[in-house]
Amino acid sequence: xxxxxxxxxxxxxxxxxxxxxxxxxxxxxxxxxxxxxxxxxxxxxxxxxxxxxxxxxxxxxxxxxxxxxxxxxxxxxxxxxxxxxxxxxxxxxxxxxxxxxxxxxxxxxxxxxxxxxxxxxxxxxxxxxxxxxxxxxxxxxxxxxxxxxxxxxxxxxxxxxxxxxxxxxxxxxxxxxxxxxxxxxxxxxxxxxxxxxxxxxxxxxxxxxxxxxxxxxxxxxxxxxxxxxxxxxxxxxxxxxxxxxxxxxxxxxxxxxxxxxxxxxxxxxxxxxxxxxxxxx
Amino acid sequence: xxxxxxxxxxxxxxxxxxxxxxxxxxxxxxxxxxxxxxxxxxxxxxxxxxxxxxxxxxxxxxxxxxxxxxxxxxxxxxxxxxxxxxxxxxxxxxxxxxxxxxxxxxxxxxxxxxxxxxxxxxxxxxxxxxxxxxxxxxxxxxxxxxxxxxxxxxxxxxxxxxxxxxxxxxxxxxxxxxxxxxxxxxxxxxxxxxxxxxxxxxxxxxxxxxxxxxxxxxxxxxxxxxxxxxxxxxxxxxxxxxxxxxxxxxxxxxxxxxxxxxxxxxxxxxxxxxxxxxxxxxxxxxxxxxxxxxxxxxxxxxxxxxxxxxxxxxxxxxxxxxxxx
Numbered sequence: 001x002x003x004x005x006x007x008x009x010x011x012x013x014x015x016x017x018x019x020x021x022x023x024x025x026x027x028x029x030x031x032x033x034x035x036x037x038x039x040x041x042x043x044x045x046x047x048x049x050x051x052x053x054x055x056x057x058x059x060x061x062x063x064x065x066x067x068x069x070x071x072x073x074x075x076x077x078x079x080x081x082x083x084x085x086x087x088x089x090x091x092x093x094x095x096x097x098x099x100x101x102x103x104x105x106x107x108x109x110x111x112x113x114x115x116x117x118x119x120x121x122x123x124x125x126x127x128x129x130x131x132x133x134x135x136x137x138x139x140x141x142x143x144x145x146x147x148x149x150x151x152x153x154x155x156x157x158x159x160x161x162x163x164x165x166x167x168x169x170x171x172x173x174x175x176x177x178x179x180x181x182x183x184x185x186x187x188x189x190x191x192x193x194x195x196x197x198x199x200x201x202x203x204x205x206x207x208x209x210x211x212x213x214x215x216x217x218x219x220x221x222x223x224x225x226x227x228x229x230x231x232x233x234x235x236x237x238x239x240x241x242x243x244x245x246x247x248x249x250x251x252x253x254x255x256x257x258x259x260x261x262x263x264x265x266x267x268x269x270x271x272x273x274x275x276x277x278x279x280x281x
Numbered sequence: 282x283x284x285x286x287x288x289x290x291x292x293x294x295x296x297x298x299x300x301x302x303x304x305x306x307x308x309x310x311x312x313x314x315x316x317x318x319x320x321x322x323x324x325x326x327x328x329x330x331x332x333x334x335x336x337x338x339x340x341x342x343x344x345x346x347x348x349x350x351x352x353x354x355x356x357x358x359x360x361x362x363x364x365x366x367x368x369x370x371x372x373x374x375x376x377x378x379x380x381x382x383x384x385x386x387x388x389x390x391x392x393x394x395x396x397x398x399x400x401x402x403x404x405x406x407x408x409x410x411x412x413x414x415x416x417x418x419x420x421x422x423x424x425x426x427x428x429x430x431x432x433x434x435x436x437x438x439x440x441x442x443x444x445x446x447x448x449x450x451x452x453x454x455x456x457x458x459x460x461x462x463x464x465x466x467x468x469x470x471x472x473x474x475x476x477x478x479x480x481x482x483x484x485x486x487x488x489x490x491x492x493x494x495x496x497x498x499x500x501x502x503x504x505x506x507x508x509x510x511x512x513x514x515x516x517x518x519x520x521x522x523x524x525x526x527x528x529x530x531x532x533x534x535x536x537x538x539x540x541x542x543x544x545x546x547x548x549x550x551x552x553x554x555x556x557x558x559x560x561x562x563x564x565x566x567x568x569x570x571x572x573x574x575x576x577x578x579x580x581x582x583x584x585x586x587x588x589x590x591x592x593x594x595x596x597x598x599x600x601x602x603x604x605x606x
Contacts, residue, residue, distance in 0.1 A: 063359075063360075109386060109387070110358070110386075110387035110388075110389065111387060111388055111389075117358065118358070118383070118387070119382045119383060119386050119387040120382070121382070122378050122381075122382050124347075125347075125351050125378075125379055125382060125383060126351075127351075128347065128348045128350070128351020128352050128354075128355065128379070128383075129351050129352075129354055129355040129358070129383060130355065131348070131351070131352045131355060132351065132352040132353060132354055132355015132356040132357070132358065132359070132363075133355045133356075133358065133359055134355075135316075135340065135352065135355070135356055136355060136356045136358070136359025136360070136361055137359065139316065139337070139338070139356075139359070139361060140359060140360070140361075158347065159345075159347040159348055159351065159379070162342075162343075162345035162347055162348035163348045163351065163352075165343075165345070166342055166343070166345070166348055166352065170340075
């Protein structure tokens with residue numbers, strides 16, 4: 001078991017490296033969603049490198065592995081950076097993102113890369129897949145946990161609430177959703193475009209255990225996830241309050257970066273900020 | 282209305298959907314990895330046979346097709362073999378995007394039953410009818426597409442679909458269909474079956490239209506036109522050899538489908554014939570229209586899916602062939 005107190009410092013460095021990989025892969029590709037990826041870096045760092053997920057990078061389809069489903073598929077650059085760092089495949093593959101003949105597709109495609117559990121990119125679909133893995137685990141007699149990373153914008157999709165209803169109905173205590181609540185969707189602030197609030201109340205009313213956390217506090221994320229499930233037959237959601245574009249000041253303050261890679265000159269500014277840990281004078 | 286009676290087949294005894302229910306129960310009994318997912322229509326699709334026998338492997342996801350498909354895909358990713366069942370229209374039209382990403386693009390081992398295909402569900406009307414399923418599943422390139430035409434082929438294709446590794450869609454319908462095949466008949470994915478020999482014209486049909494085509498062939502025989510009737514069964518992959526041989530041997534081809542002509546089976550058969558051995562073709566199917574609530578027999582007449590319609594198309598195709606000399 002990793003000692004969270006001492007490991008968190010190292011994990012912050014892991015998070016920094018993931019942000020740099022996201023920056024480099026999307027800038028080289030000339031497209032992609034770095035800001036949506038950066039907002040969930042600490043969440044994925046906690047899961048993969050904070051002792052939460054049980055996985056075997058050298059046996060990616062180990063039947064008893066915990067599942068991680070990236071429902072917000074546009075954060076593919078984050079997923080790829082995490083999987084490469086975890087040892088699922090050669091990190092050099094990251095620099096083939098969105099290039100011809102590469103398995104590193106713009107959005108994740110199941111079956112092309114080890115560790116990619118689901119095809120996502122049309123939003124709202126990942127939670128349903130997670131329920132399938134829960135029911136499959138029961139039939140196969142395996143006691144793994146299933147984690148689904150949701151975007152906030154995709155919670156506008158009806159399928160999310162179909163799945164929320166079903167997860168509670170089937171008593172999916174081993175299902176955890178983590179909501180990357182960065183408060184922005186493609187065309188603007190969520191509250192302006194299609195408000196989600198009261199969001200915690202919605203999940204409560206669907207029968208879920210709900211908790212909230214600072215989505216950039218790795219130690220806090222790990223600690224909260226360890227308290228799940230509150231009841232063995234109740235699905236859980238951790239609403240992680242995040243900042244879209246986290247780590248790069250001029251992206252954090254400008255939602256129009258959604259779906260855009262940084263051009264090389266700006267990427268150098270972003271790299272300097274990420275290396276320094278704040279805006280460069 | 283007794284389909285196949287002119288051609289001498291015994292009257293149907295059981296709606297095709299009931300045969301599906303029995304066939305599904307058989308594969309669930311043979312293979313413990315088979316699981317069944319229902320969109321709250323198990324008593325209509327007849328998937329409920331498995332609910333009664335193996336309740337632990339049956340999941341009703343309620344009236345929520347998007348989630349139904351996603352949960353099924355997740356089960357498939359765990360090595361189980363899901364049969365995702367509902368009305369064709371609801372599954373494909375509500376959950377097309379989910380079928381596309383979670384099953385087709387993922388090339389995952391899931392089976393989709395679209396029941397109540399075509400217009401012969403009848404009185405429930407056009408909201409429930411699946412008249413666009415061939416076109417929609419056609420847009421999912423990794424899917425195998427199977428359309429049984431009688432009880433024997435239904436049992437065989439449900440088993441073939443279950444054993445095949447990869448996405449499979451299978452159409453079921455409500456109408457009772459006569460037994461066309463016997464114990465010796467063979468079925469394979471990608472194999473069309475010749476159910477009547479003849480060299481004057483070929484009628485390529487699927488689903489309920491196969492029995493109707495056999496009735497048409499009986500009428501045509503009385504006029505001295507011997508029709509070869511081909512039961513397509515597998516809409517993808519297509520049996521190119523059997524289709525091309527039919528064009529070459531007969532020189533005139535009619536297709537017959539309980540589906541829109543636009544994007545339908547006939548247009549795919551025409552693509553094969555146009556490329557390999559062009560001959561005059563005629564097409565029986567639904568023109569660009571929705572139908573209505575009515576008795577199935579009345580619908581078939583009004584929307585031109587009868588043996589008379591097929592026979593007229595065949596005569597026309599034969600005349601065109603002869604005109605070409």
